[in-house]
Amino acid sequence: MATTETRPMSAEEKKVIFASSLGTVFEWYDFYLYGSLAAIIAKQFFSGLDEGSAFIFALLAFAAGFIVRPFGAIFFGRLGDMIGRKYTFLVTILIMGVSTFIVGILPNYASIGVAAPVILICLRLLQGLALGGEYGGAATYVAEHAPAGQRGAYTAWIQTTATLGLFLSLMVILGTRTIIGEEAFADWGWRVPFLVSVIMLIISVYIRLSMNESPAFVKMKAEGKTSKAPLSESFGQWKNLKIVLLALFGLVMGQAVVWYSGQFYALFFLTQALKVDGATANIMVAISLIIGTPFFVIFGTLSDKIGRKPLILLGCLLAVVTYFPVFKALTKAANPDLYAAQQSAQVTVTADPAECSFQFNPTGTKKFTSSCDIAKQRLAGASVSYENIAAPAGTPAVIKVGETVVNVKYSAEDIAAAKAKAEEKLAALNAAEPKDAKAIEAATKSVKDLSNEKTAGATLLGTNLSAALKAAGYPAKADMAKFDKVTVIIILTYLVLLVTMVYGPIAAMLVEMFPTRIRYTSMSLPYHIGNGWFGGLMPTTAFAIVAQTGNMYNGLWYPIIIAGATVVIGGLFVKETKDNDIYADD
Template identity: 75%
Template sequence: MATATMPASSAKGAPMTQEEKKVIFASSLGTVFEWYDFYLYGTLAVIIGKQFFSALDPNSQVIFSLLAFAAGFIVRPFGALVFGRLGDMIGRKYTFLVTILIMGLSTFIVGILPTYASIGVAAPIILIGLRLLQGLALGGEYGGAATYVAEHAPHGKRGAFTSWIQTTATLGLFLSLIVILGTRTAIGEEAFAEWGWRIPFLVSIFLLAISVWIRLSMNESPAFKKMKEEGKTSKAPLTESFGQWKNLKIVILALVGLTMGQAVVWYTGQFYALFFLTGPLKVDGATANILIAVALLIGTPFFILFGSLSDKIGRKPIIMAGCLIAALTYFPLFKALTVAANPDLAKAQATSQVTVVADPNECSFQFNPTGIAKFTSSCDIAKQVLAANSVSYENVAGTGPAKIKIGDKEIESYSSKGLPADEAKAKDAAFKKATIDELRAHGYPAKADPAKMNKPMIIAILTLLVIYVTMVYGPIAAMLVEMFPTRIRYTSMSLPYHIGNGWFGGLLPATGLAIVAQTGNMYNGLWYPIIFATITFVVGMLFVKETKDVDIYAKD
């Protein structure tokens, strides 16, 4: 842990200077723009899937777009290593400039990138390459921002000051939703799906210009500047961070006992909630975006509340409480969300349960990330039709061709294996029509009825999910900074943060979709965040030490 004498300007209780406040504001604002760039893709994943993966079937388009979204998260730890090393060797300020340029230019290029219809397979390849660049840049951004702000903050107020950095991801997502919604409203849904989706990406060039100007106006971190003047910067931050057990064990604890659980709670409360509304609950995209945006607006001040509270009662109790409460309440909250957002669906599920009766030996794993698997058995075809209509079902072992049971009605599926193309197409159309007609007859809606939505309740539930996010995320920047010495802080804290958020968090939407596709229950994707939040709670409570009183100006 960090132990040393801090500069007088940061003495406990001393107010920050106007210059320090300006620098921290500039750092936070620049980070908002960077998150805006990153989340545009996630919010527009379905449209991007149609534009760049149009050679695949609709289900595979969504899966591929989510996997391309996840690709940016997967490389974030590598960005943490590359830029963390630079930040610990040459300084925080110049590393900031590099990350914002990479992020901003990559986002702008997505806005002018030709689609699959224009240049074929090169389009998705280039798109994924740009996503990887965005992930690398973001991997270097957060650790620098958190370190930079914490090293400016007075002792005893680090939680409060770094919590402003914690709001940037949510504000960036909020800004992206507002720009997308404004564009959709201005030009209409049809034009937006065809070409208007490019506008939010192109607008980012102006945000990039502002961000670069902001970053150029920054001063170097006083802690790094002091250490550099004393000639004590690390010559090999990667080796010191991960090659020495005394530091490596803290990195591992930071991952398993903090960031892993924080990440899944964060992504469940913001991204998975959005996917759940627009997917299983069939709420139209514009309405879902507005509801999420309102919840974010209400919930965002709680980042500051919990960050400031952590200066008084500690970081650990708040983070652990957030993980535990989330794990215990996700199932009832998402079921309540179904009742509020699509009451017709909730009623149909309660009165007309859907069951797939099939031979387990002919049922394949329903997740098809490569897009090349061919589902030809009667079981697979039945499940594919139900999945395409966002219908939850139970699996029951049986013999013979698979059957879909809806209430007291039964529809027999078919196997397309070996059938001529025309015959398979005709059987597919007839089976889909029979299934959908029966679903409608039993009250399963084609989409959520806006007139029946309980929007105040939806906003209340979404806001509560965001408050869980603020509990685990508000204090975590200060805690991660306090766990490592100054000379390797950027590198050491960045890796566990980005493995937790990039891998455990970023893979949540695609993994949750895979779990739902395999089990047939639209709520089962919640097991993913529940399990990892619970692991973090147990490990954190047993092995992670409180850090709020640590002196972060370390020389070791």
């Protein structure tokens, strides 16, 4: 057990902890730029696909960075346990910074074709590897400098870095958008936040070169107790592997989905499901982060007094109990017209169940082309909840909005009639005075799309479905005049507070679960499997669940089930760690 005597943090120790935290903020900034700009990156690098598929592929490329994080944790964790925390830090931030800068200068799909998304995904993989080695080192480094009895308070500063990095990325994006305008930002301005990161890279490298090595590692090295095989010791011996598994399933798995639900999924839900414009959604999330971020330190400090485990599991439990009512309240506050339409106009998809796929495709190699899948993709993309009705085998899918029936598949005669009607409308617009340039441009595009054999069916479906939804009161986007800013901020802040409750104490707890000689390796792997795989795949998985079930809120079952499992496993099998001696050999 640790001694109850605590010592004050020296000025030098405070300096190196600040340096470590600041460098980690910059790394998270680099990593989250991509997530914040997913919609624009989809158009720049996946423009060979339709809009919905392009966004899904962009999310999958985002997730690719998370998928490789455990491999970065293994590789850099081993280095950190063998040669030290400081130099491992330096390598990870160089990889992250250079990869981010290259994204800023990478030609898009229109310039170099398929090479663009291939290179982009490779850069995302490098970012994920670097981040996989970053967090465990930062948390270990800070905890090994902290006085006994104050590790929760000091490591909580590291916990703020992910949120601060996200906040900083949102602010740079918002500032660039405001200065150059939306059109220029979508064209080339999105590159600016990536290019600016090179300044942060220089600052971070300078800061990290000035840091001292962890005192626990220095002591262990002087005593000749460093591990020669941290991987086999961490994962090849059951006494350590058992703790790794408990850390993953009894702590990190639930923490991860609460974290991504409260910050990233909330942002995706606002922009994609509720159709709130990107600038407003970013401002709302940024305000909630400003309000909520101090609570990382508050809950970290509180965990030094009452324990880490009760706070983490309470945060997970609150998520399980409140997510459905909270996200429904968010819909009512952010897009009341959509909320009202969902209550008044029933939408159904009648289809052959054999044609309906579960649209989860993490490899990005499968296309969903059946009429059922197309219908569900369209409705999910339009934020429309619907009921599934089974039809006889071989029956093409049909969408019904209120009393209006919308076919999903169209014959050549249907397309020819629609084309003739569109040409008639275009001729009338061209003959009218004064001329409506925007209407003429839209009508010209409609005629062109209906003339193209490959796009005609999709165009006609889109036109008919949009008309039916509009007649039923479904808005194309959120009406900002009805947007309840105060309520939205309150809801988002609550979600961030749950994040701080589960995330604030977890670094200290993970550090305290493992001996010094294998700490970097052992704690990094469960952290990055939990956050990289369970958390990083959440947007894609949630979208697939929504498309499959027809309910825009059903994506929440993913974090609810995982957080619930963590409450049970953690409650039964994970031991409290706040009084553990982190200098102990075992």
